[in-house]
Amino acid sequence: MSKASERTAQTIARLREEKPVLKGLIDAFEPIWLAQRQEVDRLQEQFAMHKLDLPARDPQRFSQGVSLLTGGDLAPLWPFAKECSAALLQHFADNSQLLPRFDAVTAFLEKEQDKAFSNNFLRALLDMDDERMAALVEGTEEERASITFVCEFLLSTVLKAFTANIAAGEKDPWTLWTQGHCPVCGRLPAMEWLGQPVEDDHNPYLLKGGGRKYLHCGMCGADWKYRRAVCPACGSDKKGVMNIFYATSNQSEHVAWCSECKTYCVGLDMRAISPVPDLDVMALGLLPLDIVAADRELIPMCRTLWNQL
Amino acid sequence: MQATRRSFLKGLSAGVLTLSLMGFDLKDVKAYAKTLKIEGAKEVISVCPFCAVCCQVIAYVRDGKLISTEGDPDYPVNEGSLCAKGAALHSMYTHTHGRVLKPMYRAPYSDKWEEKSWDWTLDQIARRIKDARDADFKQKNKQGQTVNRLESLFWMGTSHASNEECTVINSAVKSLGMVCIDHQARV
Numbered sequence: 001m002s003k004a005s006e007r008t009a010q011t012i013a014r015l016r017e018e019k020p021v022l023k024g025l026i027d028a029f030e031p032i033w034l035a036q037r038q039e040v041d042r043l044q045e046q047f048a049m050h051k052l053d054l055p056a057r058d059p060q061r062f063s064q065g066v067s068l069l070t071g072g073d074l075a076p077l078w079p080f081a082k083e084c085s086a087a088l089l090q091h092f093a094d095n096s097q098l099l100p101r102f103d104a105v106t107a108f109l110e111k112e113q114d115k116a117f118s119n120n121f122l123r124a125l126l127d128m129d130d131e132r133m134a135a136l137v138e139g140t141e142e143e144r145a146s147i148t149f150v151c152e153f154l155l156s157t158v159l160k161a162f163t164a165n166i167a168a169g170e171k172d173p174w175t176l177w178t179q180g181h182c183p184v185c186g187r188l189p190a191m192e193w194l195g196q197p198v199e200d201d202h203n204p205y206l207l208k209g210g211g212r213k214y215l216h217c218g219m220c221g222a223d224w225k226y227r228r229a230v231c232p233a234c235g236s237d238k239k240g241v242m243n244i245f246y247a248t249s250n251q252s253e254h255v256a257w258c259s260e261c262k263t264y265c266v267g268l269d270m271r272a273i274s275p276v277p278d279l280d281v282m283a284l285g286l287l288p289l290d291i292v293a294a295d296r297e298l299i300p301m302c303r304t305l306w307n308q309l
Numbered sequence: 310m311q312a313t314r315r316s317f318l319k320g321l322s323a324g325v326l327t328l329s330l331m332g333f334d335l336k337d338v339k340a341y342a343k344t345l346k347i348e349g350a351k352e353v354i355s356v357c358p359f360c361a362v363c364c365q366v367i368a369y370v371r372d373g374k375l376i377s378t379e380g381d382p383d384y385p386v387n388e389g390s391l392c393a394k395g396a397a398l399h400s401m402y403t404h405t406h407g408r409v410l411k412p413m414y415r416a417p418y419s420d421k422w423e424e425k426s427w428d429w430t431l432d433q434i435a436r437r438i439k440d441a442r443d444a445d446f447k448q449k450n451k452q453g454q455t456v457n458r459l460e461s462l463f464w465m466g467t468s469h470a471s472n473e474e475c476t477v478i479n480s481a482v483k484s485l486g487m488v489c490i491d492h493q494a495r496v
Contacts, residue, residue: 021341025333097332130325149326195382197389209389211367212382227383228367229354240370245349259351291335291342308327309335 004164004278008037011277015285025284028098031091033281036157039084043161044168054162054184057173065179067186074122075115081122081154085109088157092150104143105150125152126185126219128303149305152219159185159220167223174224180232182217183224188301189232190218191279191286192256192267210271216279218304223279231258232265233301247289255289257298264298266290266307350376357395360468361494362386364395375402438462438485446486459486466492 001009012033016026047053054068089106092099099105113121117136124132125148137144163184166173177183197210214223215232230237236258244267246254252272257264266286270276283306290300290307300307328335350369355378357364365384369377378399382389391398412430413422425433445461464482466475475492482490 021337025328025338028333100326100331145326145330209380209382209387209391211379211389228381229352229383240351240353242352243349244352244369245347247345248348249345287335287338288342288345291339292345292347295342303325305326305328308325309329 002037002041005034005037005041007276008033008278008281010275011281014277015281019285019288022284022287025287028095029284031094032088032098032153033278035088035091036153036160037278039087039157040160040164043080043084043158044164047161047165052162053165057176059176062176062183065181067182068184069126070186073115073119074126075118077122077155077158078113078118080158081151082109084154084157085150088154089150099146099150101140101143101146104139105146108137108147108151121151122155125155126187128187156219156221163217163220163222172225174222177224178226180215180226180230180235182215182220182222184220184222185217187217187219189215189265190302190304191216191283192226192232192265193223193279194267194269194271196270211269215265218280218283218302221280231260231263233263234258234261236260245292253286253289255293255298257293262298263301264293265301266293354381357391357398358469359392359394359398364391366391366395366398375399442485457486458488460488462487463489464491466490466494468494 012026012030016023055072057068058066089102089109092105093102096102120132121136123129124136133144133148137147139147166184174183181188192213192215195210195212195214198208200208211228213226213228215226216223226232227237229239229242231241238260241258241260242256243259244254244256252269254267254269255264256267266283266289268277268279268282268286283304287306291309293300294307294309348371350371353368353370355366355368357366364387365381366378367381368375369379376399380387380389380391380395387395412425412427414425414430414433415422441461442459446457446459448455448457450456462485464478464487466478470478479490
């Protein structure tokens with residue numbers, strides 16, 4: 001079992017212990033999380049072995065806020081996504097609650113698609129462009145919702161493997177990136193986290209205070225630094241624009257929200273959490289805070305399964 | 310929260326699956342969320358007032374009141390760190406118990422502190438500076454050269470003074486002839 005898989009399993013166990021109210025959801029999603037993690041590990045090895053990578057980072061495009069996958073051809077990702085479906089779909093089949101229209105999904109995945117369609121379809125998925133998706137995928141709303149959900153999950157598995165390889169190869173690959181959207185896929189963050197204190201590289205007696213904000217992409221798993229006092233969604237840096245709220249019983253989990261655009265992002269303070277959890281699993285653990293945010297009529301920065309109430 | 314007809318239609322109209330559409334009953338989670346005691350604050354970037362390094366801090370403000378502070382990790386000078394005084398910044402504004410709030414005076418050879426008014430204290434400071442200057446001011450040195458200096462008084466600057474205040478203070482004490490001047494920018 002890889003370290004990442006161990007972390008996923010540990011996070012699930014911890015979540016089950018700390019939040020018994022979420023037991024039903026954890027039980028339902030556990031097999032899928034674990035299977036996805038294994039697929040990410042497998043793809044990581046495969047990509048590394050065949051030297052497959054995402055488009056190279058162009059410093060000029062990067063400094064202008066253009067993500068790696070912006071404007072590129074996404075069709076080459078589709079065969080990998082379909083490859084993952086062999087291992088992952090079984091878990092959806094095992095629990096009919098997770099996928100209302102399993103038959104429509106399998107029919108869609110079995111159908112041969114040309115490269116132009118694959119590119120358009122994956123672009124619509126990445127951009128969360130529901131209108132474009134409606135034009136591309138035939139069937140009822142329920143069928144389309146099921147297809148979108150599974151294909152997003154499959155694409156996410158592939159992108160997470162690419163991103164993990166980049167992160168494994170470099171200490172801080174997104175250091176030039178200053179935007180609120182993801183440097184890889186261009187989505188807004190699904191989560192944020194505050195970093196732990198770190199020792200100064202040049203002086204062992206100095207300890208940086210920690211609390212640096214990182215944004216986490218729910219689609220490709222990239223984590224990049226962002227300024228604390230600026231809204232990732234609207235870019236406003238007005239004094240006091242960012243607010244937080246948290247449950248007094250657990251201040252390591254919070255919601256950061258912008259008083260300008262009224263969007264929010266759930267977050268974790270890693271200074272109070274050890275060991276570092278699997279963020280995609282922890283996103284479910286923050287569902288109660290998503291409910292509080294929804295009650296306050298805040299809008300999630302990025303749509304996830306957990307914040308569509 | 311159970312899947313209602315409204316939430317079902319709302320979810321489908323967006324073409325996305327939701328937990329309610331999947332049939333998960335979120336009633337218990339929603340009830341749990343209602344029991345949480347929620348607190349919040351505004352994050353305001355500010356500057357530590359203690360010394361000339363001017364470390365940046367994130368001040369958490371609720372209803373116009375400071376509730377906590379931490380170092381700003383985005384500021385390149387302190388990168389989230391604060392010294393012991395900076396880390397206690399919050400208490401400087403909120404915990405006045407035990408702090409000296411009025412001038413205290415201990416007379417020569419006395420073992421007791423007495424509380425004095427600001428008027429009395431400022432008068433005393435002015436009186437003693439004037440007396441010391443009158444007694445010790447030197448117009449000329451041993452060689453007969455004009456020096457116009459006062460060597461019996463020493464001025465120590467404080468980190469709480471800004472550049473502009475330091476300039477004014479420097480001019481003021483030099484006008485008295487003081488030559489023993491130093492500044493402690495980090496205490």
